[in-house]
Amino acid sequence: MSLASRTRALLDQALDAYQDSPRAVSWLRRQVNRLDDPLRLAVAGPRQSGKSTMVNAIAGAEVAGPSAGLSWFRAAPSRSRDELTLIDTPPVDGEAAAGAIENIYLEADAVLFLVRHPHRADLGFLHAMRDHPIARASTVNAIVVLSRADELGGGRVDAVISARHVARRYRREPEVGELCQDVVPVAGLLASAGRTLRQPEFDALADLARVPRAELAPQLMSADRFTAQDPSVRGGLLERFGLFGVRIAVTLIRRGAQSLPALAAQLVPRSGLAELRDAMDQAFVERRPVLKARSALLGLDVVLRMEPRPASAALAAELERTLAGAHDFRELRLLAALRTGRTELPPELLSEAVRLLGGQGTGVEERLGGHSESEIFEMIRRWRAWAEDPACSAGDRRAAAVVLRSCEELVARIR
Structure with missing residues (x-):
């Protein structure tokens, strides 16, 4: 059963358990409905980070401006017919930061976090966004955007190229790797204009x-x-x-x-906008069911904590089991690590790993690449040997184990 299906089943169980609480039922039905909604992408950052400019650039229209609350807009991702809901947020610094973070936490499925300069960036927002067991177990919904890439390159004509080198170094920093899927430089004003x-x-x-x-x-x-x-x-x-x-x-x-x-x-x-849209498609849009399920599980947890009752203990245990078995999150984390260079595999295995993890399309045929059954079982044997090889580093063995699990699940789905 897919993560989305398990999540929907959990919500149905919760609706039965809380049917005598109108407030809880309303909240839970909202989570069920959200599973079928367009992906909600929040554009967040401190003051002067260019949030509204970035929303306009992604939407391709002047839709956003300074706002004291959440503002919602629709946009079309570059490689998908599904709509994307953009959320322009108030600044996540100052006195209103806590409220802004809570709203984004509850309303958004994914986040673009804008910073002006990596070496002076305050990543407290991203730390706060994962200050919860569920969020910590599934840190797969954020991309850091260096939103003034031209400033990093001194305003030169090749400034965005220089900013890409800065982003490459920044995304490999351990703290950054724990908080986001990728780091992408964009000259926001140029993209919007x-x-x-x-x-x-x-x-x-x-x-x-x-x-x-x-x-x-x-x-x-x-x-x-x-x-x-x-x-x-x-x-x-x-x-x-x-x-x-x-x-x-x-x-x-x-x-x-x-x-x-x-x-x-x-x-x-x-401007670098094309690279950002590609990153959004790969990390967010193509994984919409996984990210929507993640949001719904967070929503379910809110009810279990706010209105505890005898039935909620069993639901909480099932929620914990669902998260522990959510291989989709491990796939997304490994894909991000492979794409950014935080985890490295031999060249002969890297492209196969990316494909099996869904990096070239999430369908079964796209992942298996048209290989015959005998070739698929050979892949399984190869990845199992790699995952169990004591000569490999612990990180390589963990990565191989994730790929092996993906391959085994694909075989189970075609049988």
């Missing part, structure tokens, strides 16, 4: 591109120099694109992006 580019903005950028390089280059050295001439128009460009974005846009227009669609099509790939 590229997705929502307006004709007057393109015209203003085209005018800048016609200014001689020797004259424009010194003006693009600082915000004050840039806005000294025509503060109204240039100030608007600076607010929407940032200096990095203006430099990139002017360069692209000079190289031949002579229309709004042509410029927009080149701005977005240079």
Whole structure:
């Protein structure tokens, strides 16, 4: 039985046990309904981290702005027809942080946590999000976004490329690896502006591109120099694109992006947004049933703790068994570790492990890769030998054991 099916069965049992409590029944029915809802993705971070800008970039429209509470928007993931519900959150710092964390904890299935600079990042929010036995056992629902990647690279034209190297080092830090699935750099302003580019903005950028390089280059050295001439128009460009974005846009227009669609099509790939959307698809959208089940189990735990009764002890025990046997969470953690380099396997085993874990599609055929039955049993023997080999490190043996379990479950499903 899948994790989603086990979760639904647990919720049904809880509904029977709490049928005399209208409040508990209402809450439990909400958890049942959420299992079929679109994935809820919260965009969270401290002040000035660019949350609303990131929501606009992902949604491809100017939908978000400063908000004192949770704001909900719909967007389409890049590789799925299923809708995604984006949640723009209040800042997770200051006096309101505790309330914001609690709301996100209860409402979101997954989280993009935005930080401006990794070396000064406060990861207290992510620690708080896993300050619960269920969340700690299933830390599979967060991606850290370096949301001002252009600043990490000093605003140079190749700033996002430099930021990717920073992200690669950061995602391998032990603390970060325990808290999230991945670390992805994005130039948020450039991503949002590229997705929502307006004709007057393109015209203003085209005018800048016609200014001689020797004259424009010194003006693009600082915000004050840039806005000294025509503060109204240039100030608007600076607010929407940032200096990095203006430099990139002017360069692209000079190289031949002579229309709004042509410029927009080149701005977005240079922002890092495509890599973020790929990470979201792999870690969240394609694992929607698992993440929805995780949220429902957290919701069930709320009822068991808030309204204890004789029947809740048996439900709590079954909840604990469900979590202990939830291989889906182990798959997601190992996939993230393999993709980020936190766990390494020999090259001849790495691609097979990623496929068997569902990294190239979660269907049975996609995972098995069209192999014959004899080839599948050979894979099982190979992974069992690896998991039991005393010459391998403990980490390698644990990874092999997870892959072995996935392979065995796939065989059971096709028989």
